[in-house]
Amino acid sequence: xxxxxxxxxxxxxxxxxxxxxxxxxxxxxxxxxxxxxxxxxxxxxxxxxxxxxxxxxxxxxxxxxxxxxxxxxxxxxxxxxxxxxxxxxxxxxxxxxxxxxxxxxxxxxxxxxxxxxxxxxxxxxxxxxxxxxxxxxxxxxxxxxxxxxxxxxxxxxxxxxxxxxxxxxxxxxxxxxxxxxxxxxxxxxxxxxxxxxxxxxxxxxxxxxxxxxxxxxxxxxxxxxxxxxxxxxxxxxxxxxxxxxxxxxxxxxxxxxxxxxxxxxxxxxxxxxxxxxxxxxxxxxxxxxxxxxxxxxxxxxxxxxxxxxxxxxxxxxxxxxxxxxxxxxxxxxxxxxxxxxxxxxxxxxxxxxxxxxxxxxxxxxxxxxxxxxxxxxxxxxxxxxxxxxxxxxxxxxxxxxxxxxxxxxxxxxxxxxxxxxxxxxxxxxxxxxxxxxxxxxxxxxxxxxxxxxxxxxxxxxxxxxxxxxxxxxxxxxxxxxxxxxxxxxxxxxxxxxxxxxxxxxxxxxxxxxxxxx
Amino acid sequence: xxxxxxxxxxxxxxxxxxxxxxxxxxxxxxxxxxxxxxxxxxxxxxxxxxxxxxxxxxxxxxxxxxxxxxxxxxxxxxxxxxxxxxxxxxxxxxxxxxx
Numbered sequence: 001x002x003x004x005x006x007x008x009x010x011x012x013x014x015x016x017x018x019x020x021x022x023x024x025x026x027x028x029x030x031x032x033x034x035x036x037x038x039x040x041x042x043x044x045x046x047x048x049x050x051x052x053x054x055x056x057x058x059x060x061x062x063x064x065x066x067x068x069x070x071x072x073x074x075x076x077x078x079x080x081x082x083x084x085x086x087x088x089x090x091x092x093x094x095x096x097x098x099x100x101x102x103x104x105x106x107x108x109x110x111x112x113x114x115x116x117x118x119x120x121x122x123x124x125x126x127x128x129x130x131x132x133x134x135x136x137x138x139x140x141x142x143x144x145x146x147x148x149x150x151x152x153x154x155x156x157x158x159x160x161x162x163x164x165x166x167x168x169x170x171x172x173x174x175x176x177x178x179x180x181x182x183x184x185x186x187x188x189x190x191x192x193x194x195x196x197x198x199x200x201x202x203x204x205x206x207x208x209x210x211x212x213x214x215x216x217x218x219x220x221x222x223x224x225x226x227x228x229x230x231x232x233x234x235x236x237x238x239x240x241x242x243x244x245x246x247x248x249x250x251x252x253x254x255x256x257x258x259x260x261x262x263x264x265x266x267x268x269x270x271x272x273x274x275x276x277x278x279x280x281x282x283x284x285x286x287x288x289x290x291x292x293x294x295x296x297x298x299x300x301x302x303x304x305x306x307x308x309x310x311x312x313x314x315x316x317x318x319x320x321x322x323x324x325x326x327x328x329x330x331x332x333x334x335x336x337x338x339x340x341x342x343x344x345x346x347x348x349x350x351x352x353x354x355x356x357x358x359x360x361x362x363x364x365x366x367x368x369x370x371x372x373x374x375x376x377x378x379x380x381x382x383x384x385x386x387x388x389x390x391x392x393x394x395x396x397x398x399x400x401x402x403x404x405x406x407x408x409x410x411x412x413x414x415x416x417x418x419x420x421x422x423x424x425x426x427x428x429x430x431x432x433x434x435x436x437x438x439x440x441x442x443x444x445x446x447x448x449x450x451x452x453x454x455x456x457x458x459x460x461x462x463x464x465x466x467x468x469x470x471x472x473x474x475x476x477x478x479x480x481x482x483x484x485x486x487x488x489x490x491x492x493x494x495x496x497x498x499x500x501x502x503x504x505x506x507x508x509x510x511x512x513x514x515x516x517x
Numbered sequence: 518x519x520x521x522x523x524x525x526x527x528x529x530x531x532x533x534x535x536x537x538x539x540x541x542x543x544x545x546x547x548x549x550x551x552x553x554x555x556x557x558x559x560x561x562x563x564x565x566x567x568x569x570x571x572x573x574x575x576x577x578x579x580x581x582x583x584x585x586x587x588x589x590x591x592x593x594x595x596x597x598x599x600x601x602x603x604x605x606x607x608x609x610x611x612x613x614x615x616x
């Protein structure tokens with residue numbers, strides 16, 4: 001098989017070929033490293049999905065899988081498959097920057113629980129992916145190391161904050177990736193790149209070793225090109241972790257079984273609610289058209305579709321932009337220039353406090369500063385009850401909206417994002433316009449329930465991908481996969497496989513190939 | 518409600534231990550005002566009898582047995598330090614000259 005064919009295969013197919021001996025894990029890893037060298041390039045020209053590529057480490061991990069197989073060991077369902085890891089997750093053998101200059105070249109002393117589980121499953125970590133600084137943004141333009149570009153159109157954003165992970169999938173640089181979702185950072189990038197992204201129930205995947213953005217909202221999850229691949233990855237990383245006190249001590253829903261069941265295309269008995277408040281004014285026509293097609297398809301497969309009202313969702317954005325900055329201002333206080341990371345002005349003339357001020361003023365980018373300032377304001381004495389306290393009450397109202405809706409239906413649906421991928425630079429200094437990208441995804445972060453984005457076609461006006469957003473109750477993550485797999489198989493005929501098959505071919509970048517350490 | 522002056526922004530920057538350039542102060546004053554204007558609508562909805570939410574499941578404090586277990590070695594903990602000396606973090610002076 002040609003290398004071009006190999007990199008387009010799903011993770012499940014690659015794992016099966018590795019397990020059967022048709023392909024070696026080293027061969028598969030090398031093909032993806034070659035692809036990265038060919039298209040990833042520099043921020044000015046290439047996809048720039050990766051901040052760091054560890055070719056040597058990846059090939060060594062792959063060789064280990066091959067050796068185990070030769071020795072007759074039973075391999076896990078994703079053993080030998082390469083993965084792109086968001087640079088907010090600590091790795092003891094690679095730098096972890098969270099997209100920030102304040103952590104440039106920082107080498108964590110330990111692996112996150114996710115990293116450890118990936119390694120234990122024989123998954124090959126290719127490198128670390130680009131992101132908005134400390135996961136704050138919807139476009140990956142807030143990275144201190146330059147933007148990532150959308151493989152569908154290199155002049156456009158790949159979503160954010162996990163734009164590196166989504167772009168790596170869409171550019172066939174990796175068949176699997178990990179993202180983190182605080183307000184939509186897995187689902188919005190998936191939507192605008194035509195890939196699959198799942199935010200599990202809050203507490204479903206350990207946060208140990210994830211650099212915190214907003215602790216009560218952050219949730220890591222799987223990113224992939226197919227629904228089954230996402231489910232397989234979900235079951236590798238999910239489950240209770242004593243190192244994270246917010247981790248849920250209950251069995252992981254059978255997401256792989258649900259993905260397989262959904263692929264038979266029969267949704268009879270499933271009740272689907274279309275959220276009335278998530279559509280209409282401000283939504284691009286092509287996004288609404290593809291969303292309506294997807295809903296019609298769900299009906300055709302036997303689902304019973306009704307309209308549902310969630311009246312407090314309209315307050316979600318406001319509550320989110322109080323809770324998130326408040327928690328950010330507290331979490332980012334750890335970057336004090338004393339114990340790790342950047343230190344500026346330590347020349348004998350400045351006090352510790354002055355060094356702290358200089359370092360934070362130099363090391364944080366514009367969006368991080370904006371949110372630290374907002375949070376400092378919202379938490380300052382006299383304002384706490386009116387802002388953070390009030391916003392936490394809105395969370396309760398949103399959770400009650402979900403509860404009422406899920407007493408009538410099994411899942412809720414909406415578009416994932418109001419628009420398709422916008423041009424790089426368009427919203428960079430208009431925070432309110434940028435924040436509106438997460439209008440549909442934020443309610444699930446506030447209530448903590450499971451949600452996902454699945455490709456549902458291309459908008460007529462610009463030919464760019466549109467995502468179907470599916471929301472399920474707390475701990476019912478499996479329902480997302482059933483619906484996602486059903487939609488995927490229903491459209492496979494029209495798309496000739498996954499939606500990504502319609503993406504333009506990427507040409508090798510004009511600049512020199514990426515330097516691989 | 519909010520109308521944030523440049524002086525207030527400078528005060529917040531001091532609280533956040535973050536040096537901001539004069540043009541950053543000007544720029545942020547306008548933006549913070551705009552953002553806070555948009556988020557104050559949370560005050561419209563929630564009544565006093567609504568409890569706050571921070572986790573989707575009812576979790577309370579999680580404890581473990583108070584027993585020693587392996588942790589980072591001093592060398593590992595200091596490996597990422599901007600400056601270290603004699604097995605400790607080395608930091609700039611904390612007290613002023615006059616103290």
